[in-house]
Amino acid sequence: TAPRSGRVGDATSVLVHELSHVALHRASGGAPLPRWFVEGVAIHQAGEASFARTRLLWGATVAGRLLPLEDLERRFPSEPGVVDLAYAQAADFVRFLLDEEPGRLRSLLAAVRAGRSFEHAIREATGRDPDTLQRDWHGALRMRFTALPLVVTGTSLWGAAALLLVWAHLARRRRQRATLARWEREEREERAHAPAEPLLGPSLLVEPTPPREPGIPTVEYEGRSHTLH
Numbered sequence: 577t578a579p580r581s582g583r584v585g586d587a588t589s590v591l592v593h594e595l596s597h598v599a600l601h602r603a604s605g606g607a608p609l610p611r612w613f614v615e616g617v618a619i620h621q622a623g624e625a626s627f628a629r630t631r632l633l634w635g636a637t638v639a640g641r642l643l644p645l646e647d648l649e650r651r652f653p654s655e656p657g658v659v660d661l662a663y664a665q666a667a668d669f670v671r672f673l674l675d676e677e678p679g680r681l682r683s684l685l686a687a688v689r690a691g692r693s694f695e696h697a698i699r700e701a702t703g704r705d706p707d708t709l710q711r712d713w714h715g716a717l718r719m720r721f722t723a724l725p726l727v728v729t730g731t732s733l734w735g736a737a738a739l740l741l742v743w744a745h746l747a748r749r750r751r752q753r754a755t756l757a758r759w760e761r762e763e764r765e766e767r768a769h770a771p772a773e774p775l776l777g778p779s780l781l782v783e784p785t786p787p788r789e790p791g792i793p794t795v796e797y798e799g800r801s802h803t804l805h
Contacts, residue, residue: 592622605689611652612645613694615663616670617681629664636661637717645669645710672713673702 596618600609636642643658643665653659673680680701687697698706 589622589624593618593624596621600685603685603689607688607691607694609688609694610645610649612648612662612666613670615652616666616668619663619667620670620674624667629660629667632661633664633668633717634721636665637714637721642714642717645706668717669710669713672716673709676702 597614600614600617641661643653643662645665648662648666653662684697684701687700688694692700695706698704698709702709704712
């Protein structure tokens, strides 16, 4: 369980983390290594990425409160909060080293095993002194975490724009339905107040037959009477 919270961790990750310490000790030939480096390699190999560590690292980067690696090398903290940031920095710095060149860890450990100091081994493996490497890492952190609020803000902006479009579409639909209902109501009212129109029957569509005069012969043709002369 976790020392302070008592939360039960993932047994596989814990086992890989502890075996990483054993493997790193053997690979370095038992040479002394900084605590932050040992813990960073174990976290990286165990795949113990967590949002809590990322949030701590983000806050410390933005606020300018990152712990110098030389301070972590002299004394790895144990105070609550500070030790969590130390673990987060260790894991991310090792990730930074290995992402640039996966075979770098092997080269660094070979130099340490050959008797070189850790600082000299880093210089051989990376071509940069630890201070330069740390500055490059800080620059990468600032680029990553200062760009993140812009991404979040942009995403929120697009989300708000999408909501406005949906709202405008629904409002337009409501106005159209109200207009159609008003037209239908006005049409019903006009029909109710309009004067009654005469019905056109067949008798109105046929010209009236003139009355017959007595003694004059007539003939019916196509519904009409014709006088014979």
